[in-house]
Amino acid sequence: MSSKTSKVALTRDDGKRLDGRADDELRPISIEAHVLNDADGSALVIWGKNKVVAGVFGPRECVPRHDQSPYRAVLRCRYNMAPFCSLEEHGRSGPSRRSQELSKVISEAFENVVIAESYPKTAIDVYIDILQSDGGTRCAALTAAAVALADAGIPMKDMLSAVAVGKVEGRLVLDLSKEEDNFGQSDNPMAFASRNGEVLLYQMDGLLTREEVKAGIEMGHKASREVLKLQLDALARVYEQPHETTVPLQLAPGQKFAPPQPA
Amino acid sequence: MSEIQDELKRDVLRNMLSQGRRADGRGNFDYRAIQIVKNPLQNAEGSALCHLGKTQVLCGVKVDLAMPFSDRPDEGVLSTGAEFSPLGSHTFEPGPPSRAAIELARVVDRGIRSSETIDLKALAIEGMDKVQAIYIDLWILDHDGNLFDASMLAAMAALQGTRMPKVEDKKLIRTESAGMLNPKVPVVSCTFAKVDERILIDPTMDEHKGIDGQLTIATTPEHVCAVQKSGWAAFSQKDILDLVDQSFSKAVELRRALD
Numbered sequence: 316m317s318s319k320t321s322k323v324a325l326t327r328d329d330g331k332r333l334d335g336r337a338d339d340e341l342r343p344i345s346i347e348a349h350v351l352n353d354a355d356g357s358a359l360v361i362w363g364k365n366k367v368v369a370g371v372f373g374p375r376e377c378v379p380r381h382d383q384s385p386y387r388a389v390l391r392c393r394y395n396m397a398p399f400c401s402l403e404e405h406g407r408s409g410p411s412r413r414s415q416e417l418s419k420v421i422s423e424a425f426e427n428v429v430i431a432e433s434y435p436k437t438a439i440d441v442y443i444d445i446l447q448s449d450g451g452t453r454c455a456a457l458t459a460a461a462v463a464l465a466d467a468g469i470p471m472k473d474m475l476s477a478v479a480v481g482k483v484e485g486r487l488v489l490d491l492s493k494e495e496d497n498f499g500q501s502d503n504p505m506a507f508a509s510r511n512g513e514v515l516l517y518q519m520d521g522l523l524t525r526e527e528v529k530a531g532i533e534m535g536h537k538a539s540r541e542v543l544k545l546q547l548d549a550l551a552r553v554y555e556q557p558h559e560t561t562v563p564l565q566l567a568p569g570q571k572f573a574p575p576q577p578a
Numbered sequence: 579m580s581e582i583q584d585e586l587k588r589d590v591l592r593n594m595l596s597q598g599r600r601a602d603g604r605g606n607f608d609y610r611a612i613q614i615v616k617n618p619l620q621n622a623e624g625s626a627l628c629h630l631g632k633t634q635v636l637c638g639v640k641v642d643l644a645m646p647f648s649d650r651p652d653e654g655v656l657s658t659g660a661e662f663s664p665l666g667s668h669t670f671e672p673g674p675p676s677r678a679a680i681e682l683a684r685v686v687d688r689g690i691r692s693s694e695t696i697d698l699k700a701l702a703i704e705g706m707d708k709v710q711a712i713y714i715d716l717w718i719l720d721h722d723g724n725l726f727d728a729s730m731l732a733a734m735a736a737l738q739g740t741r742m743p744k745v746e747d748k749k750l751i752r753t754e755s756a757g758m759l760n761p762k763v764p765v766v767s768c769t770f771a772k773v774d775e776r777i778l779i780d781p782t783m784d785e786h787k788g789i790d791g792q793l794t795i796a797t798t799p800e801h802v803c804a805v806q807k808s809g810w811a812a813f814s815q816k817d818i819l820d821l822v823d824q825s826f827s828k829a830v831e832l833r834r835a836l837d
Binding site (some may be wrong): 353442 | 752
């Protein structure tokens with residue numbers, strides 16, 4: 316991120332990105348809703364190599380009680396990485412400075428859309444586990460959490476869809492891969508409200524001009540519409556083809572889960 | 579409120595068992611359906627997802643270089659952890675591992691370690707002070723009872739599918755494989771629950787609420803390799819030997835799911 320001229324080539328000779336994508340192309344994405352039995356709502360998002368599960372509980376009794384609000388449900392999102400999620404060495408789960416920050420901004424993004432006033436003194440808990448990471452986990456996490464909240468039947472004013480835009484070798488590109496995130500010039504994860512396109516989460520690092528910020532947000536908003544379609548399709552399929560509840564972690568990105576037919 | 583529900587579930591369980599029935603229609607020594615998905619993850623060196631009825635346990639195996647334990651400088655490191663992810667059950671809370679999570683990890687660790695299914699000596703590296711370390715992490719995605727047996731199956735399946743990265747110039751090269759880990763024997767465990775004087779296998783979450791105690795027995799084809807009794811119920815000496823026999827015969831069925 317720090318160097319303006321990246322040391323690692325991120326563009327192929329044919330002008331495409333390392334994984335063969337065009338600049339405005341998303342990685343293949345699979346979304347499945349209702350993958351857990353005990354959680355009130357849940358979702359699996361496979362986004363390129365990222366594999367993220369979200370589970371929602373609530374509205375339920377809010378403990379500890381000092382977390383309670385007499386006016387609304389408190390929304391508590393927790394972003395957590397499994398120790399085996401990365402290609403590199405064995406990690407440590409539990410709160411790190413990074414995961415604490417992400418948990419905070421993810422919670423706040425959903426506070427805007429969840430109709431929490433209907434459930435005073437309760438808690439809505441959203442747990443997000445990163446089972447495999449490959450750049451862009453927070454966007455996959457937001458996308459999974461939104462589907463899980465809808466699956467749990469939590470009333471929301473709007474759906475939320477997330478995507479990242481970055482700058483690589485001087486060009487704006489959509490949905491940064493891990494290499495592009497590590498060696499590119501800027502990373503801008505963002506989440507949009509589906510109906511009015513308002514920005515519910517926006518983080519940025521690196522260097523961009525004002526024009527690049529404008530173009531980046533437009534690029535992200537356009538792509539978030541594609542993510543939204545996949546989210547809504549996943550929710551519809553829970554009812555169109557009811558099947559046993561399992562986490563189909565083995566799905567290839569872009570593939571839809573085909574439940575085994577009863578013999 | 580939930581205490582009342584638990585008490586009612588306990589009553590229902592006892593009533594049904596006294597009529598020789600279980601809520602899901604199983605016999606006392608029947609397992610729920612077992613399905614194992616091998617290597618659903620790509621970043622971990624090995625992984626497996628075990629479905630035991632509605633229980634879902636994911637296991638990830640990572641291989642690293644680490645300092646050996648000072649009293650065993652010529653042996654690799656084996657470490658097992660279990661995370662009761664709060665999305666796996668309304669009873670799990672975020673935070674440091676609970677006593678139950680630590681117990682689960684330690685029982686699975688004992689089964690794998692004492693069976694010597696992993697050759698720890700083979701994980702030492704010639705001419706290097708560091709050794710290879712195998713980290714087994716159990717991730718509970720859905721808790722509908724009997725985490726012991728589901729976790730043991732997930733761990734064993736993940737170890738069977740573990741690719742060892744190449745070691746070159748005292749570094750791990752994860753993009754190149756040095757072959758499979760190849761555990762020597764399949765270890766499986768059988769968990770028996772005791773309710774009054776009755777014994778049943780593979781308890782569900784609802785059944786857990788009504789049971790007085792349980793006995794987990796891990797076996798290789800020839801040996802018993804780990805046992806854990808939990809809960810307040812006492813088992814007679816004869817019961818224990820009968821259940822050892824049972825677990826040897828049930829293990830055949832469980833090992834089939836690993837193939």
